[in-house]
Amino acid sequence: MPADDLTQRRRREIADAAALTFAEQGYHATGIADIAQRLGIGHGTFYRYFKNKRDILEYVLDEVTVRLGEVLAAEDPTSTTTVEEYRAQVERIGMGLFELFGAEPAIARLFYVEGVGADHEFSEKWMDLQGAFAAVTAAYLQNGVDRGFLPADLDIEVTSRAVNGMIFAALLAVIRDDDPAAEGERWVAGITRMMFGGIAA
Amino acid sequence: MPADDLTQRRRREIADAAALTFAEQGYHATGIADIAQRLGIGHGTFYRYFKNKRDILEYVLDEVTVRLGEVLAAEDPTSTTTVEEYRAQVERIGMGLFELFGAEPAIARLFYVEGVGADHEFSEKWMDLQGAFAAVTAAYLQNGVDRGFLPADLDIEVTSRAVNGMIFAALLAVIRDDDPAAEGERWVAGITRMMFGGIAA
Amino acid sequence: MPADDLTQRRRREIADAAALTFAEQGYHATGIADIAQRLGIGHGTFYRYFKNKRDILEYVLDEVTVRLGEVLAAEDPTSTTTVEEYRAQVERIGMGLFELFGAEPAIARLFYVEGVGADHEFSEKWMDLQGAFAAVTAAYLQNGVDRGFLPADLDIEVTSRAVNGMIFAALLAVIRDDDPAAEGERWVAGITRMMFGGIAA
């Protein structure tokens, strides 16, 4: 399907431009014309690839969701049998996330800041999405409990969301930093330390 | 100043109604008329108390900032000398925050969701604010390091932001829960467990 | 009628302040609140003395009309019997006008500039008023024709309006000049020269 391919490429181009512009100016402050101008196309053309303005935000955020999913799916939640293995796994996942968003800070900013309150319906969806990510994290924790290398009384739901909350904070910091790579490493170290021993030890 | 008092009360009334409506419908989807209608006042009256639509958002968010500050300032960062004391302090602060936002989930939702991307300029301010809160948290950690009950090599900047990230996740969960009080307690337990021992032990 | 007197004084005060503000900022750009503030009164008070915003414009302009009428009525159109007498009369009238408006340039500005297009209905009235003034001027010219010291074939209607047009131009110049008195004299000289001999002789 070459036609479909072309369409997909065009969608991607437009989505990228839109994401960049949304991240720079904010969702509501961005006009369709701004996006079109950035690409050097007529703004009517936009509507040949996306149903409306909201549609593109949804597309971009779905894309991010997929990519996030890919990073998380690169690891198998049930593959670890010891704390050490899990810790190493957490570090890999963390580095993966920071690489993903470090490479495209605009996407991260859009996903975690500019897009959040763009639209009330979307806010709801976004919060649901946080739940979905928590579920993935929860799967890792559940594996630890099942395998016995994490305590049986661990509050998995709360803990998984707490871990994601730390990651959220990390991303916010990483994308604003001049050296995202180094900052990412600091955060991986800080978060794993917290997770596997707390701050006191 | 009775006139000033009346003005302040009116501002508070309008701000409350605005916060509620923003939280329910989103900032951009809310019209000044919606806020006025909720109060049963003419929409022109709004402008006697606030300069414009953005002004009220800023007012509400500044108010939240102040209240958050009050919760944090209720404790003295340098008053603890042992891990146990600090842990108790963290629990008190946590409960305070969940009480604050549990009582007014709309405010929390506005502050952490609907308001975030309302306006690009505000997004920036919001991110700066997260830094300010992190600085407060950092003061507690610094005290621990200085007193010797937290390790000297603790990455205070990263850890303080990570803690705040957990709190953020907690608030998101608490305000969506049917029983905010119970949920809050779960979170305090979960977060302190993570902080003071990690998930593994 | 002391009450009436007080009311009249108050109306005058408000009208003066309004005229000043209209002249400074323009009719539409001036709010009732601006006028009230200038007087240090509540803006609700305004409505105790004038029906509405338009009413005050009308009042001010009627007042000017009356005063203009007084200047013109100070002379008797039928009293002159020779060109020399008429010329002297014209000079007196001219000086009177320049004194009137030179003393209150704001009134002149309001009457001839800011107020002109304030309101379509008023534009019409204003143009009619020009006709009324022309009629007064015409009476002088008619006297000259009747007495024989002005030519019988003089186009009185056109000429009277033309004379008024010169006066209009004069006022515009006089009120913008640093030394209205001197400027006024120049204009009286210029206009009478034009009238009684043309520019060529």
Add this chain to the structure above:
Amino acid sequence: MPADDLTQRRRREIADAAALTFAEQGYHATGIADIAQRLGIGHGTFYRYFKNKRDILEYVLDEVTVRLGEVLAAEDPTSTTTVEEYRAQVERIGMGLFELFGAEPAIARLFYVEGVGADHEFSEKWMDLQGAFAAVTAAYLQNGVDRGFLPADLDIEVTSRAVNGMIFAALLAVIRDDDPAAEGERWVAGITRMMFGGIAA
């Protein structure tokens, strides 16, 4: 430039409709919707051609200014050497002006009445413009003085403004008359008679 041409034509159409409506109802009483309705276009279309409401007033008045300038520039101020030639020239200029405005009385009305006080900033501009026109008239008088066919002691500044004042009065009368052409001729006769001999001779 066909695109540009189309744009220019559209601007002209809209400007014409606007001028007509301004002249009929007054500047402030005219809404953008009124102008659009007159043209049978959507009122959003207006903003594709003009930045805002004030912009179109400025455009129309600048256009009038240019056209007035063309009428005045059709003659060469230095080309006349005798009073007779100058008088003929004045008659030609006068007829040109009356033709210009007689053909489009709405424009004249807008320029000399409805637009004058539309906006305080514009009032200022308008008064400056009167000065500019006076300067043109002054050039003709100066030529007469230089050539010796006008007296050396003529107050050129005052006289030029006085002449323009007569023209102003003339236009006001001509555009309100049922037969503008005939009325124009009367005025040319009346004004030239005044200028070249005064009313008495």
Add this chain to the structure above:
DNA sequence: TATGAATGAGTGTTCATTCAT
């Protein structure tokens, strides 16, 4: 009588979306 808080009609302007070319 004076006030100023409250009001809401009115309007300029924006911009997502459509559709004829």
Add this chain to the structure above:
DNA sequence: AATGAATGAACACTCATTCAT
């Protein structure tokens, strides 16, 4: 398929006017 001219719904904001105190 691409365009951009046209559109009008939607909304923030102003301010003349009213009226309870």
